[in-house]
Amino acid sequence: MRILEIYRNGVLAGTLTEEDRHHYVFRYDDRYFYDPATPSISLTLPKVQREYRGSFLFPFFFNMLSEGVNRKLQCTQLRIDEEDHFGLLAATAQYDTIGAVTVKPVVANEP
Numbered sequence: 168m169r170i171l172e173i174y175r176n177g178v179l180a181g182t183l184t185e186e187d188r189h190h191y192v193f194r195y196d197d198r199y200f201y202d203p204a205t206p207s208i209s210l211t212l213p214k215v216q217r218e219y220r221g222s223f224l225f226p227f228f229f230n231m232l233s234e235g236v237n238r239k240l241q242c243t244q245l246r247i248d249e250e251d252h253f254g255l256l257a258a259t260a261q262y263d264t265i266g267a268v269t270v271k272p273v274v275a276n277e278p
Contacts, residue, residue, distance in 0.1 A: 170273040171257055173208060175199075180208050183228060183270070185253040193225060194218045208268055224252045231260050231268070 171183045173193070181195040195217050199205050207214040209227040219225065232255055233241055242249045245258050260270045 169253055169257070171253075171270040172273055174269045174271065175205070175208050176267045177269075178205070180205070180268075182273070183225075183253075185224075189222050191221045191224055191253075192218060193221075193228075224256070228252075228256055231264060231266075232256060233259065 168187075169185045172179055173181045173183055178199065179196050180199045181193060184192045184194070186192065193212060195214060197217075200214060200217050205214075211227050212219055212225065223229075229252055232238065232252060238249065238255070241247070241259055242255065245255070247254045247258060256270060257272045260268075261272075262269065
């Protein structure tokens with residue numbers, strides 16, 4: 168299982184979890200969800216429910232990824248499988264994205 172924290176303009180909006188390659192969960196952070204001043208992170212993930220489940224990476228996050236030659240180059244340089252969309256999102260959407268949303272990988276605490 169891999170987890171990303173999702174930020175909108177530097178504010179924690181929620182978490183995106185890859186349970187396996189066919190099970191994804193996006194969950195709004197409680198503070199973000201209950202704050203009426205904060206907007207949803209996308210039109211496809213409105214703040215009408217706290218948790219969304221899908222069998223593939225949600226289109227909003229998938230569309231944050233590069234395409235074509237840029238994607239191949241990123242995958243080669245970062246040594247990431249081209250089909251590992253979640254891993255590529257974690258590696259490339261931390262700082263400089265086109266929109267207001269960035270991600271931060273959550274590192275599991277080891278015992």
